[in-house]
Every structure is written in structure tokens, then in C-alpha cells.
Amino acid sequence: MASRGGKTKKPTTYLGKTNKKFEHVKAVVDTGSSVSNYMSKIEDLRKNYRFRKDELFKRMKISTFSQLVLQVAEVVNLEMERISELDENSPRSLLPEQEEQTDGGGGTDRSCLLDVIRGVGELSTSGNNNNNNNDTVESEEKEEQHHREIVAPDPLSLPYLLLDIRDSDAFDEGHIIGAINYPSAMLNRTVNYLSKEICAFKNKPGKIIIVYDDDEKLAPQVATSLLQKDVENVIMLSGGMKVLHKKFPSCFITGTVPSTCFSPKTDRKGKLKPPPKVISNIGVEWYTPELLESIQEHLDEVLLSNESSRMSSRTTTRNSKVSSARSSAPSTASSYR
DSSP states (O other), X not given: OOOSSSOOOOGGGOOOOOOGGGTTXXXXXXXXXXXXXXXXXXXXXXXXXXXXXXXXXXXXXXXHHHXXXXXXXXXXXXXXXXXXXXXXXXXXXXXXXXXXXXXXXXXXXXXXXXXXXXXXXXXXXXXXXHHHHHHHHHHHHHHHXXXXXXXXXXXXXXXXXXXEOSOHHHHHXXXXXXXXXXXXXXXXXXXXXXXXXXXXXXXXTTOEEEEEOSSSSSHHHHHHHHHHTTOTTEEEETTHHHHHHHHXXXXXXXXXXXXXXXXXXXXXXXXXXXXXXXXXXXXXXXXXXXXXXXXXXXXXXXXXXXHHHHHHHHHHHHHHHHHHHHHHHHXXXXXXX
């Protein structure tokens, strides 16, 4: 008896509906090279990168950039500590009013009032409050040391120049720590299209210029234009702020993270959700020891995942070669009979 409907579907071809609630859940065990892993990598490249066949510039990976920042920041912080120690060991010059107090053994009410106005820290007219004065001096030294840690070094003294090519408003909202704003519209000028920082770094040995944006919409054009203007040591940060925030959250960006750094998500009804507003490292001008420690931890995770994926792919290719050799062995043996 013929079936009333069309062709019957095989049970093996039936795919159940995927639950959107668990779409972000991934397998814990890495099964090596497979079609699903390959397609996920292709999808990741399509979302986060904009590769072109005719690229003239070089790209810098996020992991390479993080290693560069770690090495440079450690050297800069050590140099700043050395300078601060030299400043602490050097004798401090006293104000005329302070010299009168040290010579006379005590100060008048007028001199103490002047000291309070100038911020020396004298709070009483008696000369027996040495403990309070010591506490005040220690608190001032701690505050000065904290300010020294967050002060950014001179960009011209670094081996790399980090250029944010977005407009000034986007730069003020949030950018990578240590970056300088260089809007892409500057390249449209006929004269003075290069800033003084770019001129100082242009084709200098041991110096590189790194350009970036949020999602690689403008960075490739700017890098190509700089190369055409004889700036040969320009490199583009591959992935921009989007991949940097994805792999190193709350490590590199100061201020508000751009909304383009987040992938669009939908709710149960299929409507797009507004991107989250993430604010981190407000007012930070340079990398603190806590930030460097967090960067090192995330870098170890990135390098470990890359190494495990390479090892699994090598094992899979080796097994496939062995299986193909075994399958071809009987045929070759029969040919010699």
C-alpha cells in the first residue's frame, strides 16, 4: 500500500530545534580538528576581522600586542620607581617660614596659619605634635606615590606609538590605555596631515606605529594611506578594540567600551537587545601593577588555548595519515603478487 504523503524522512536526518537559552554553551572537551570547530573559526574570523587580499600593511595579533605592552610597561614602571626613590633620597628644600621654625624652635600663630594655607600640614601651634606631623607626611608621600603610578610616560620615549583613528568624541568616551587620538580625517588634508608624534616615529629604527579602531572599519584604510605617504613602519592592530575587549576584558580599555565591541543578541521574541554599557579603568592613564597582573593571566589563557588547538590539529592530521597509510598497504601488497 503506497503512502499518502510524499517521501518519508529518515530518522537520522531529523534535527531537533535548538534552544536559544543554551546556544552560548560550548563543549568542554576539545575534540580536535572537525567540521564544527572549523566552521566556528571561520565564523569568528567573519565577525571580528575584515581580511582583504590586497592588504599592503602588516597586522599585529592581540596576543603579540599584549606581550609588547607587558614588556614595555614593566620597564617603564621600574624606571619610574627608580626616579621616585632618587627623589625621596634627595634633600628637600625648605620654605623660609619653615627655616625660621627650625632655627627658633617654634613658630608663631601667623607662621602656622601660612603653613596651613600652603598645605604644609600644621594643625596646632604647639611643637609637641610630632606624631601627627609624621602621619601627615606619610599620607602625603603615599598620595604622591599613587599619583606617580598613574601618570603616563612621554609617548615619544616608548618604542611604539598607539594611534586611535576614531573621532575625538569616541576617543574621549573610551580608548586603549596609552593611546593618542589621530582622527582619520587628518589624512584628507593637503598639508600638515601628519602629527608631530607620527613625524617623530616615522621610519625610525626600533620604532613602530600601531593604528586601531573599534571594529576594523577605518583602520585598514588609514594604514594603507600612511604606507602610501612613505610611513613604512605602520602596523594595524588586528581585531581592534572588539577582539581586545573579548580576550582581555577590563584590562586595556579606559572609559566606556564602544557598543560595536559587542555582538548583537536577541531576546526570546527575536528582538535585538541593546548592547551593555561597560565602563572600566576610569581615569587610568598608564598600566598599574594590578592591570599588568590581570593581562598576564589572560595572556596565559589565550596562549594555552592556542597551543592546545595546535596540538589537537597535529594529532588529528597524524592519525589521518596513519589510517590512510594502513588502508593503502593491502592494495600495494597485492600489486606485487
